[in-house]
Amino acid sequence: MKITSLPSLPAPPYWLRLVLQAIVPFVGIFFSLVFVVVAPFMLLLWPWDRHLALLRCLFLALYVMWEDIGLVVECWYLRLRSPRGNSPTWDEDHLALIRQALNNIMFTAGKVVGFKVDVEGIITVGRPGHPLVVISRHAGPADSLAIAWLLASTAGRIPRIVLADVMLWDPGIAMVLQRLDSYFVPSRSGAGDDRSRGVAELASTLSDKDAMLIFPEGRNWAPDRHEGLVERLRARGEHARADRVASRPWVLEARSRGVAAIRENAPEADVMVVAHTGLDMLTGPGPVIRAVPFRNRLLFRGITYRSEDVPTDPDEVASWLDAEWDEVNGWVDAHVRQREQS
Template sequence: MKIGPPPYWLQVVLRFVYPPLAVLVTVAALPLIALGVLLWPLDRRMRLARVVFLAVYFMWEDVSILVQCMWLRVRSPVDRGEDWIAHHEQLVAHALENFFRTAQRVVSFHVVADGEIDLGDPTRPAVVLSRHAGPADSLALAWIIAAKARRVPRVVLAAGLLWDPGLALVLRRLRAYFVPSRSGAGDDRTKGVADLARGLAPRDALLIFPEGRNWTMHRQQAGVEALRAEGEHERAEQAARWRWVLPPRQRGVQAILEARPDADVVVVAHTGLELFDSPGDIWRGIPFGPTEGLVVRTTTYPAGDVPRDPDEVATWLDERWTEVDAWVESHRRPGLRGS
């Protein structure tokens, strides 16, 4: 069940409650970290110490973003110019770099590129369409966009993330779009994505997950059944042949392409995290082995090669997802489904 966003007044309260709460959580976490180290004879991987330390570290990176955002408001109560935006972009890029560098040291998480990371013509904005599978894949892709491609990530996110005070504040100021719940949303979901696309600058990369939710085996099967129930039997048969992706939703992609016909389109395939869909899976996988981690491939399509007609977009998107599915099948780790 999806978590809805908190009301705005509660978001404001959370900004002031969060830092002292982080202090209390840290004090409570220190004995757990020490216990995890002492349990080394029973757990040579020291999972407890690693997981708790990384969670606390992430929390303080988030608190740091929140505090710096508040300071920027005090320092520039009126100015909302280019410098204001640039400072917030630097906050996000710096936090992502710190978190993934720390994750590499603590749990051996690493990202491997299958070929060159190419996000299109740097003089034009890019639209990044990615498979959605595994914990923190959206953060990892935002880090790749910022650190590897030297672009500014603009992200379409679930509204439930507005419960995170630091992320919510900085991403709101950077014009991220938080997708509202389906109930009562009407066409606002598509309109908000289109508005975000219209505001893209040349260095921006708009990251969207057309599947709408993380892949799991159950959701893949449910997606096929949903297409059959809607009478889309031909597409359901095609989706049934996919093993590693969910049927992509066209409307958001169509709205973006109509809003920015000048943008290059990048399709991202990745594998390595898809079966970490429960706390137990993550626990057993930590730390990652030398052959594990996130493997990423990007394929760039120049703006002129991407269709804009709705029917053609739907066909084009399904073709790209067929390619993503085949790539994941050929690059998945040993031991995944079907091995």
């Protein structure tokens, strides 16, 4: 799986990551005390905030922090049990940590802010004996979290994740994923070709129990980002490309380089293409808080292709992905229109 679309930020050095792991429980205690002091005053906002949306969001953020602290503590415990990390259940133990944390977060998010997930039809997670690669649209709050939860709860596969190195600032996530041999993509500054090379290296090591998630748009869709992309393409004189992007208002341009690297290095992997909608227009903290409790559910659709039905030639991958993105845009557009009419 791959989780990206985070702002560029230099990764913390190794010594600082160790410090973060050591102090994060105390940070959690500090913010918990702050919340206990602040919460009664926030209740006074009820005449203006009838749903107590801000209070709910702050509580959920605090809860997620404590889940992350739990990952740190559990990782320490697993290290004590297996100092060299050579336990026969090493991967399975860490997969269980991720699955439990995601289950807890999704359950709590549903209760606190109304974050619910529905699936259209039946999602198959690839054939036994084949790795799984998931290619997804990226839009709305917590979509990567929800996809990771769906994969962990239904597929039971070991995540081999490519994600932005800014995630190394998150002690719990970083500890678990590093132990599962994940790859943290360097920030763009000075990264050179390392971004696609890391994807290729990870793909070449996938086993038949693994899942890899990639967002080929590279960042979260938002109306202003879509409009800005069209404007930049026109300013560069790439009018045909700009027209193509403009014709698909619900997706950003899908970059095929990473997908092609995966197909070249893991040709035996089955491929799932994921579309989703429901919280698309919640593109910032303000809209998210105003929408709480969420009235729309996050609706997913996943179509899985056999490995032999997906091309491996880079040019053919680009054409295949472009056609798939037409389908994703059309599916989202149809559901958005349906919601507007209901």
